[in-house]
Amino acid sequence: MDNQSPQRVRVNLAERGYDILIGSGALAQITEQLVSMHQSGARRAFVVVDTGVPQRFVDHLLSSIDSAGLEPTTASITPSEPIKSIGTYQALLEQIASTGHSRVDPVIALGGGIVGDLAGFVAASYRRGVPVIQCPTTLLSMVDASVGGKTGFNLSISLSDGSSKLLKNLIGAFWQPRLVIADIDVLDSLEPRHRRSGLAECIKHGCISSGVGHDGLLDWMIDHLDQITRFEPQIITELVKRNVELKASVVALDEREDTSKQGGRMLLNFGHTFGHAIETIPHLTPDPSDPTLSPLHHGEAIALGMVAACRAAQSEHDLDPSVGDELVQVLERIGLPTQIADLISDSELIERMLHDKKSTAGTLRVIYPIERGVCKVIDNASSDSVRSGFSSIRRAF
Numbered sequence: 044m045d046n047q048s049p050q051r052v053r054v055n056l057a058e059r060g061y062d063i064l065i066g067s068g069a070l071a072q073i074t075e076q077l078v079s080m081h082q083s084g085a086r087r088a089f090v091v092v093d094t095g096v097p098q099r100f101v102d103h104l105l106s107s108i109d110s111a112g113l114e115p116t117t118a119s120i121t122p123s124e125p126i127k128s129i130g131t132y133q134a135l136l137e138q139i140a141s142t143g144h145s146r147v148d149p150v151i152a153l154g155g156g157i158v159g160d161l162a163g164f165v166a167a168s169y170r171r172g173v174p175v176i177q178c179p180t181t182l183l184s185m186v187d188a189s190v191g192g193k194t195g196f197n198l199s200i201s202l203s204d205g206s207s208k209l210l211k212n213l214i215g216a217f218w219q220p221r222l223v224i225a226d227i228d229v230l231d232s233l234e235p236r237h238r239r240s241g242l243a244e245c246i247k248h249g250c251i252s253s254g255v256g257h258d259g260l261l262d263w264m265i266d267h268l269d270q271i272t273r274f275e276p277q278i279i280t281e282l283v284k285r286n287v288e289l290k291a292s293v294v295a296l297d298e299r300e301d302t303s304k305q306g307g308r309m310l311l312n313f314g315h316t317f318g319h320a321i322e323t324i325p326h327l328t329p330d331p332s333d334p335t336l337s338p339l340h341h342g343e344a345i346a347l348g349m350v351a352a353c354r355a356a357q358s359e360h361d362l363d364p365s366v367g368d369e370l371v372q373v374l375e376r377i378g379l380p381t382q383i384a385d386l387i388s389d390s391e392l393i394e395r396m397l398h399d400k401k402s403t404a405g406t407l408r409v410i411y412p413i414e415r416g417v418c419k420v421i422d423n424a425s426s427d428s429v430r431s432g433f434s435s436i437r438r439a440f
């Protein structure tokens with residue numbers, strides 16, 4: 044790890060504002076924050092570690108905690124959507140409580156979005172809230188999950204027919220971190236499929252960018268797509284910075300996703316209402332010839348959801364088809380799925396959308412593009428438009 048100065052992006056939320064540090068070797072910057080917490084009375088740190096993170100980063104973090112005078116306790120998680128659950132949450136609470144963790148002691152998340160969401164919710168709820176530092180280790184968690192304070196887990200509910208259903212991120216809280224550190228070096232070990240998944244969220248940002256004051260982000264990503272897909276470190280640092288700037292500015296204007304705003308943070312859900320409806324279908328795979336790839340990863344579901352939303356918008360309000368065509372082209376260049384085999388029926392999918400927490404009282408609330416780079420919240424979308432969206436991503440074989 045080298046010691047270049049990291050890039051710094053501020054999330055302007057008055058007393059809850061914080062910095063996001065981005066760059067090669069950025070993890071070293073955590074010591075300063077921990078020393079300041081120690082001076083304010085912190086004595087322990089509860090570290091939630093993703094088992095996918097290479098050990099040298101875990102060691103590096105533990106030695107920083109130690110050198111700041113804090114005593115670390117670690118809890119390890121091997122992430123999956125089913126383990127993003129109340130059971131894991133409870134186990135983490137039991138572990139943190141057994142250490143005597145006080146209200147000023149920090150929780151530190153070192154991992155992808157699942158670890159960040161769970162650790163964040165532990166921090167939000169333990170003793171009515173303790174500080175959390177997010178150290179995201181996947182591209183997706185760097186550009187999206189670690190920024191903005193959304194924390195929580197999925198809830199599995201039993202249905203009358205004896206089956207169960209996983210409701211994504213149904214339980215949670217807004218709890219802003221004190222600091223976010225995105226050390227680009229940690230991405231070296233990230234598998235290509237997870238890299239692509241993170242790029243899906245970057246493209247999502249591009250699709251809303253002009254409407255939220257970040258005109259040029261989509262063009263910049265398309266112009267640099269070859270370097271981005273090769274994961275060249277300098278371009279990835281710039282990619283993370285530009286994406287985090289967008290997310291930080293949207294969050295600063297709408298911290299808690301005000302549903303009456305018809306914009307703001309809700310726009311970040313572009314692709315998500317469609318995507319969440321398919322993400323939790325266990326048998327789906329991004330490559331029909333390889334069933335071992337199921338279930339879909341979050342970013343893969345969002346890629347499909349964005350395509351469905353574009354095509355649905357063509358039916359809902361005559362969106363120019365070139366918007367969806369360009370999106371499909373970009374996602375295919377990245378290697379993300381734009382169609383999917385074995386999709387369940389439209390009515391089942393619509394039922395799932397109605398149960399998504401982003402829908403309101405039985406109406407279909409979706410985010411549709413209205414032009415390139417600009418999206419809009421649509422309340423009461425027609426079920427015909429939604430069906431045409433799903434048809435467009437349904438692969439016949």
Ligand SMILES: NC(=O)c1ccc[n+]([C@@H]2O[C@H](COP(=O)([O-])OP(=O)(O)OC[C@H]3O[C@@H](n4cnc5c(N)ncnc54)[C@H](O)[C@@H]3O)[C@@H](O)[C@H]2O)c1
Pocket residue numbers: 093094095096097121122123124127154155156157158160180181182183184187188189190191192193194212229230231232233234237240241341342
């Ligand atoms: N809070 C938010 O605002 C927000 C936003 C977007 C997504 N999310 C949530 O984030 C989750 C998805 O996050 P994700 O894509 O990071 O998935 P993830 O947390 O499942 O991590 C993906 C995989 O990468 C591994 N991994 C992590 N860091 C690694 C590294 N440095 N090297 C090698 N492997 C590594 C993990 O062990 C895991 O197998 C979803 O649950 C989604 O709901 C939350």
